[in-house]
Amino acid sequence: MSSIKVVSSKLAAEIDQELMGPQIGFTLQQLMELAGFSVAQTITHEFPINKANPNMKKNVFIIAGPGNNGGDGLVCARHLKLFGYNPIVYYPRRTEKQPFYKQLISQLDFFKVPILSQDDSDNWLDYLKPENTLCIVDAIFGFSFKPPMREPFKSIVDHLIALEDKVPIVAVDIPTGWDVDQGPISETFITPKVLVSLTVPKPCSAFINPKLTSHYVGGRFISREFANKFGFEPFDYEGTDQVLKL
Numbered sequence: 001m002s003s004i005k006v007v008s009s010k011l012a013a014e015i016d017q018e019l020m021g022p023q024i025g026f027t028l029q030q031l032m033e034l035a036g037f038s039v040a041q042t043i044t045h046e047f048p049i050n051k052a053n054p055n056m057k058k059n060v061f062i063i064a065g066p067g068n069n070g071g072d073g074l075v076c077a078r079h080l081k082l083f084g085y086n087p088i089v090y091y092p093r094r095t096e097k098q099p100f101y102k103q104l105i106s107q108l109d110f111f112k113v114p115i116l117s118q119d120d121s122d123n124w125l126d127y128l129k130p131e132n133t134l135c136i137v138d139a140i141f142g143f144s145f146k147p148p149m150r151e152p153f154k155s156i157v158d159h160l161i162a163l164e165d166k167v168p169i170v171a172v173d174i175p176t177g178w179d180v181d182q183g184p185i186s187e188t189f190i191t192p193k194v195l196v197s198l199t200v201p202k203p204c205s206a207f208i209n210p211k212l213t214s215h216y217v218g219g220r221f222i223s224r225e226f227a228n229k230f231g232f233e234p235f236d237y238e239g240t241d242q243v244l245k246l
Protein backbone atom coordinates (compact mmCIF):
# COMPACT_ATOMS: atom_id res chain seq x y z
CA MET A 1 0.00 0.00 0.00
CA SER A 2 2.92 2.35 0.58
CA SER A 3 3.33 2.97 -3.16
CA ILE A 4 -0.06 4.71 -3.33
CA LYS A 5 0.16 8.46 -3.23
CA VAL A 6 -1.63 9.99 -0.27
CA VAL A 7 -1.94 13.55 0.95
CA SER A 8 -2.35 14.66 4.55
CA SER A 9 -5.72 15.94 5.74
CA LYS A 10 -4.23 19.44 5.96
CA LEU A 11 -3.10 19.33 2.34
CA ALA A 12 -6.45 17.81 1.25
CA ALA A 13 -8.23 20.74 2.87
CA GLU A 14 -5.90 23.17 1.07
CA ILE A 15 -6.62 21.39 -2.25
CA ASP A 16 -10.38 21.76 -1.67
CA GLN A 17 -10.03 25.40 -0.70
CA GLU A 18 -8.08 26.19 -3.81
CA LEU A 19 -10.41 24.22 -6.10
CA MET A 20 -13.33 26.22 -4.71
CA GLY A 21 -11.38 29.47 -4.40
CA PRO A 22 -11.78 32.56 -6.58
CA GLN A 23 -9.10 31.54 -9.09
CA ILE A 24 -10.39 28.10 -10.08
CA GLY A 25 -13.98 28.65 -9.06
CA PHE A 26 -15.49 25.18 -8.72
CA THR A 27 -18.60 25.17 -6.57
CA LEU A 28 -19.20 22.58 -3.85
CA GLN A 29 -22.22 21.37 -5.80
CA GLN A 30 -20.10 20.65 -8.86
CA LEU A 31 -17.51 18.70 -6.88
CA MET A 32 -20.22 16.79 -5.02
CA GLU A 33 -21.91 15.85 -8.27
CA LEU A 34 -18.67 14.40 -9.63
CA ALA A 35 -17.90 12.73 -6.29
CA GLY A 36 -21.32 11.04 -6.06
CA PHE A 37 -21.13 10.04 -9.72
CA SER A 38 -17.71 8.45 -9.08
CA VAL A 39 -19.11 6.34 -6.24
CA ALA A 40 -22.05 5.20 -8.39
CA GLN A 41 -19.63 4.29 -11.18
CA THR A 42 -17.49 2.30 -8.74
CA ILE A 43 -20.59 0.26 -7.88
CA THR A 44 -21.12 -0.52 -11.57
CA HIS A 45 -17.54 -1.85 -11.68
CA GLU A 46 -17.67 -3.88 -8.45
CA PHE A 47 -21.31 -5.04 -8.59
CA PRO A 48 -22.35 -4.92 -12.26
CA ILE A 49 -25.96 -5.52 -13.21
CA ASN A 50 -26.29 -8.85 -14.94
CA LYS A 51 -29.05 -8.38 -17.50
CA ALA A 52 -29.14 -12.14 -18.11
CA ASN A 53 -30.23 -12.66 -14.51
CA PRO A 54 -33.52 -10.85 -13.86
CA ASN A 55 -33.51 -12.17 -10.26
CA MET A 56 -30.26 -10.55 -9.27
CA LYS A 57 -30.32 -8.29 -6.19
CA LYS A 58 -30.41 -4.64 -7.18
CA ASN A 59 -31.14 -2.88 -3.91
CA VAL A 60 -28.40 -0.51 -2.80
CA PHE A 61 -28.89 0.90 0.70
CA ILE A 62 -27.31 4.34 1.05
CA ILE A 63 -26.84 5.86 4.49
CA ALA A 64 -26.31 9.61 4.27
CA GLY A 65 -24.81 11.57 7.14
CA PRO A 66 -25.43 15.24 7.97
CA GLY A 67 -22.44 16.75 6.12
CA ASN A 68 -21.01 16.76 2.62
CA ASN A 69 -20.11 13.05 2.78
CA GLY A 70 -23.87 12.52 3.11
CA GLY A 71 -24.41 14.86 0.14
CA ASP A 72 -22.12 12.64 -1.96
CA GLY A 73 -24.37 9.74 -0.96
CA LEU A 74 -27.53 11.57 -2.10
CA VAL A 75 -25.97 12.29 -5.49
CA CYS A 76 -24.73 8.69 -5.75
CA ALA A 77 -28.28 7.41 -5.14
CA ARG A 78 -29.67 9.43 -8.05
CA HIS A 79 -27.04 8.11 -10.47
CA LEU A 80 -27.54 4.54 -9.27
CA LYS A 81 -31.23 4.81 -10.11
CA LEU A 82 -30.33 6.01 -13.60
CA PHE A 83 -27.90 3.08 -13.92
CA GLY A 84 -30.71 0.57 -13.24
CA TYR A 85 -30.23 -0.19 -9.50
CA ASN A 86 -32.86 0.20 -6.77
CA PRO A 87 -31.34 2.72 -4.36
CA ILE A 88 -32.95 3.26 -0.94
CA VAL A 89 -31.67 6.21 1.09
CA TYR A 90 -31.60 6.46 4.87
CA TYR A 91 -31.06 10.12 5.83
CA PRO A 92 -31.59 10.24 9.59
CA ARG A 93 -30.37 13.78 10.30
CA ARG A 94 -31.28 16.34 7.68
CA THR A 95 -29.57 19.69 8.08
CA GLU A 96 -29.86 23.02 6.34
CA LYS A 97 -26.06 23.31 6.33
CA GLN A 98 -26.13 23.72 2.55
CA PRO A 99 -29.31 25.06 0.89
CA PHE A 100 -28.84 22.72 -2.08
CA TYR A 101 -29.26 19.58 0.09
CA LYS A 102 -33.01 20.26 -0.27
CA GLN A 103 -32.64 20.23 -4.04
CA LEU A 104 -30.81 16.89 -3.89
CA ILE A 105 -33.78 15.50 -1.95
CA SER A 106 -36.27 16.92 -4.48
CA GLN A 107 -34.29 15.26 -7.27
CA LEU A 108 -34.47 11.91 -5.46
CA ASP A 109 -38.23 12.39 -5.06
CA PHE A 110 -38.43 13.15 -8.78
CA PHE A 111 -36.69 9.85 -9.56
CA LYS A 112 -38.90 8.04 -7.00
CA VAL A 113 -35.97 6.99 -4.84
CA PRO A 114 -37.35 6.10 -1.38
CA ILE A 115 -35.89 8.20 1.45
CA LEU A 116 -36.16 7.05 5.06
CA SER A 117 -35.81 9.70 7.74
CA GLN A 118 -35.46 10.08 11.49
CA ASP A 119 -39.07 8.81 11.75
CA ASP A 120 -37.89 5.43 10.48
CA SER A 121 -35.35 4.92 13.24
CA ASP A 122 -37.25 1.84 14.47
CA ASN A 123 -37.82 0.17 11.13
CA TRP A 124 -34.96 1.17 8.80
CA LEU A 125 -33.38 -2.27 9.08
CA ASP A 126 -36.51 -3.76 7.48
CA TYR A 127 -35.29 -2.14 4.23
CA LEU A 128 -31.81 -3.60 4.59
CA LYS A 129 -32.34 -7.33 4.31
CA PRO A 130 -29.15 -9.14 3.19
CA GLU A 131 -31.21 -11.36 0.86
CA ASN A 132 -32.31 -8.27 -1.15
CA THR A 133 -29.37 -5.94 -0.78
CA LEU A 134 -26.48 -5.89 -3.23
CA CYS A 135 -24.39 -3.45 -1.21
CA ILE A 136 -24.49 -0.64 1.34
CA VAL A 137 -23.08 2.82 0.67
CA ASP A 138 -21.43 4.35 3.74
CA ALA A 139 -21.85 8.10 3.17
CA ILE A 140 -22.16 8.82 6.90
CA PHE A 141 -18.95 10.68 7.75
CA GLY A 142 -15.93 11.72 5.74
CA PHE A 143 -12.90 13.76 6.65
CA SER A 144 -14.62 16.02 9.24
CA PHE A 145 -15.60 13.22 11.65
CA LYS A 146 -14.38 13.76 15.20
CA PRO A 147 -14.77 10.88 17.68
CA PRO A 148 -16.56 9.81 19.80
CA MET A 149 -19.50 9.04 17.53
CA ARG A 150 -22.82 10.49 18.69
CA GLU A 151 -26.32 9.08 18.27
CA PRO A 152 -28.18 8.19 16.15
CA PHE A 153 -25.08 7.30 14.15
CA LYS A 154 -23.40 5.17 16.81
CA SER A 155 -26.34 2.70 16.85
CA ILE A 156 -26.61 2.77 13.04
CA VAL A 157 -22.91 1.99 12.62
CA ASP A 158 -23.10 -0.80 15.24
CA HIS A 159 -25.84 -2.42 13.11
CA LEU A 160 -23.73 -2.02 9.97
CA ILE A 161 -20.75 -3.64 11.68
CA ALA A 162 -22.97 -6.64 12.50
CA LEU A 163 -23.93 -6.85 8.80
CA GLU A 164 -20.43 -6.47 7.37
CA ASP A 165 -19.99 -10.16 6.62
CA LYS A 166 -23.39 -10.43 4.94
CA VAL A 167 -23.58 -7.29 2.78
CA PRO A 168 -20.54 -5.52 1.27
CA ILE A 169 -20.06 -1.90 2.29
CA VAL A 170 -18.80 0.77 -0.11
CA ALA A 171 -17.25 3.64 1.86
CA VAL A 172 -17.27 7.17 0.44
CA ASP A 173 -13.91 8.92 0.86
CA ILE A 174 -13.24 7.78 4.46
CA PRO A 175 -14.71 4.66 6.11
CA THR A 176 -17.07 5.96 8.79
CA GLY A 177 -15.47 6.13 12.22
CA TRP A 178 -11.93 6.30 10.83
CA ASP A 179 -9.65 9.21 11.56
CA VAL A 180 -8.59 10.86 8.31
CA ASP A 181 -4.91 10.60 9.22
CA GLN A 182 -4.69 7.75 11.73
CA GLY A 183 -7.33 5.32 10.43
CA PRO A 184 -9.47 3.05 12.63
CA ILE A 185 -8.52 4.39 16.06
CA SER A 186 -11.99 4.92 17.57
CA GLU A 187 -14.04 2.06 18.98
CA THR A 188 -16.84 2.27 16.39
CA PHE A 189 -15.69 1.97 12.78
CA ILE A 190 -16.63 0.33 9.51
CA THR A 191 -14.46 -2.12 7.59
CA PRO A 192 -15.56 -1.62 3.98
CA LYS A 193 -15.26 -4.05 1.06
CA VAL A 194 -14.68 -1.05 -1.21
CA LEU A 195 -13.22 2.37 -0.47
CA VAL A 196 -13.62 5.25 -2.94
CA SER A 197 -11.09 7.96 -2.07
CA LEU A 198 -12.09 11.34 -3.50
CA THR A 199 -9.59 13.57 -5.34
CA VAL A 200 -6.63 11.78 -3.74
CA PRO A 201 -6.35 9.11 -0.99
CA LYS A 202 -5.92 10.44 2.52
CA PRO A 203 -3.38 8.87 4.94
CA CYS A 204 -6.02 6.61 6.57
CA SER A 205 -6.22 4.62 3.31
CA ALA A 206 -2.80 3.13 4.19
CA PHE A 207 -4.61 1.21 6.96
CA ILE A 208 -6.91 -0.73 4.63
CA ASN A 209 -6.11 -4.39 4.16
CA PRO A 210 -5.93 -4.95 0.38
CA LYS A 211 -7.09 -8.56 0.91
CA LEU A 212 -10.35 -7.27 2.43
CA THR A 213 -10.91 -3.95 0.69
CA SER A 214 -10.70 -2.83 -2.95
CA HIS A 215 -9.46 0.73 -3.21
CA TYR A 216 -10.58 3.19 -5.89
CA VAL A 217 -9.84 6.84 -6.43
CA GLY A 218 -12.58 9.05 -7.90
CA GLY A 219 -13.47 12.70 -8.24
CA ARG A 220 -11.59 13.32 -11.47
CA PHE A 221 -11.39 17.05 -11.27
CA ILE A 222 -7.77 18.16 -11.19
CA SER A 223 -5.15 18.87 -13.82
CA ARG A 224 -1.59 17.55 -13.93
CA GLU A 225 -0.17 20.99 -13.06
CA PHE A 226 -2.49 21.28 -10.08
CA ALA A 227 -1.60 17.78 -8.79
CA ASN A 228 2.13 18.48 -9.22
CA LYS A 229 1.80 21.73 -7.30
CA PHE A 230 0.57 19.66 -4.35
CA GLY A 231 3.35 17.09 -4.73
CA PHE A 232 1.69 14.17 -6.52
CA GLU A 233 1.14 12.85 -10.02
CA PRO A 234 -2.43 12.75 -11.34
CA PHE A 235 -4.12 9.35 -11.52
CA ASP A 236 -4.08 7.47 -14.77
CA TYR A 237 -7.82 7.24 -15.41
CA GLU A 238 -8.87 5.12 -18.39
CA GLY A 239 -10.83 6.81 -21.18
CA THR A 240 -13.91 8.54 -19.80
CA ASP A 241 -13.88 6.65 -16.46
CA GLN A 242 -14.44 8.74 -13.33
CA VAL A 243 -12.80 6.13 -11.09
CA LEU A 244 -9.59 4.15 -11.08
CA LYS A 245 -8.93 0.95 -9.15
CA LEU A 246 -5.62 1.34 -7.32
Ligand SMILES: NC(=O)C1=CN([C@@H]2O[C@H](COP(=O)(O)OP(=O)(O)OC[C@H]3O[C@@H](n4cnc5c(N)ncnc54)[C@H](OP(=O)(O)O)[C@@H]3O)[C@@H](O)[C@H]2O)[C@H](O)CC1
Pocket residue numbers: 016028031032035065066067068069070071072140141142143144145146147148149150151153172173174198199200219
Ligand atom coordinates in the same frame (compact mmCIF):
# COMPACT_ATOMS: atom_id res chain seq x y z
N1 LIG B 1 -12.84 17.54 -2.89
C1 LIG B 1 -13.41 16.49 -2.42
O1 LIG B 1 -12.72 15.52 -2.25
C2 LIG B 1 -14.83 16.53 -2.08
C3 LIG B 1 -15.29 15.93 -0.95
N2 LIG B 1 -16.56 16.02 -0.52
C4 LIG B 1 -17.03 15.22 0.55
O2 LIG B 1 -17.12 16.01 1.72
C5 LIG B 1 -16.66 15.26 2.83
C6 LIG B 1 -16.36 16.16 3.97
O3 LIG B 1 -17.54 16.87 4.25
P1 LIG B 1 -17.80 17.71 5.59
O4 LIG B 1 -19.13 18.32 5.47
O5 LIG B 1 -16.63 18.57 5.83
O6 LIG B 1 -17.78 16.63 6.73
P2 LIG B 1 -18.39 15.18 6.99
O7 LIG B 1 -19.43 14.87 5.99
O8 LIG B 1 -17.24 14.27 7.15
O9 LIG B 1 -19.05 15.31 8.43
C7 LIG B 1 -19.52 16.53 9.00
C8 LIG B 1 -20.79 16.28 9.79
O10 LIG B 1 -20.58 15.20 10.69
C9 LIG B 1 -20.96 15.58 11.99
N3 LIG B 1 -20.08 14.92 12.94
C10 LIG B 1 -18.74 15.01 13.05
N4 LIG B 1 -18.27 14.21 14.03
C11 LIG B 1 -19.36 13.60 14.56
C12 LIG B 1 -19.55 12.69 15.66
N5 LIG B 1 -18.53 12.24 16.38
N6 LIG B 1 -20.80 12.23 15.93
C13 LIG B 1 -21.86 12.68 15.23
N7 LIG B 1 -21.77 13.60 14.20
C14 LIG B 1 -20.53 14.03 13.89
C15 LIG B 1 -20.82 17.07 12.01
O11 LIG B 1 -21.73 17.54 12.97
P3 LIG B 1 -21.36 18.82 13.89
O12 LIG B 1 -22.56 18.97 14.76
O13 LIG B 1 -20.11 18.42 14.63
O14 LIG B 1 -21.13 19.93 12.92
C16 LIG B 1 -21.20 17.48 10.59
O15 LIG B 1 -22.60 17.60 10.46
C17 LIG B 1 -15.52 14.50 2.25
O16 LIG B 1 -15.10 13.42 3.07
C18 LIG B 1 -16.12 14.07 0.93
O17 LIG B 1 -16.89 12.91 1.06
C19 LIG B 1 -17.50 16.96 -1.13
O18 LIG B 1 -18.52 16.28 -1.76
C20 LIG B 1 -16.82 17.89 -2.16
C21 LIG B 1 -15.77 17.22 -2.96
Ligand SMILES: [K+]
Pocket residue numbers: 069138139140141142171172173174175176
Ligand atom coordinates in the same frame (compact mmCIF):
# COMPACT_ATOMS: atom_id res chain seq x y z
K1 LIG C 1 -17.94 7.49 4.67
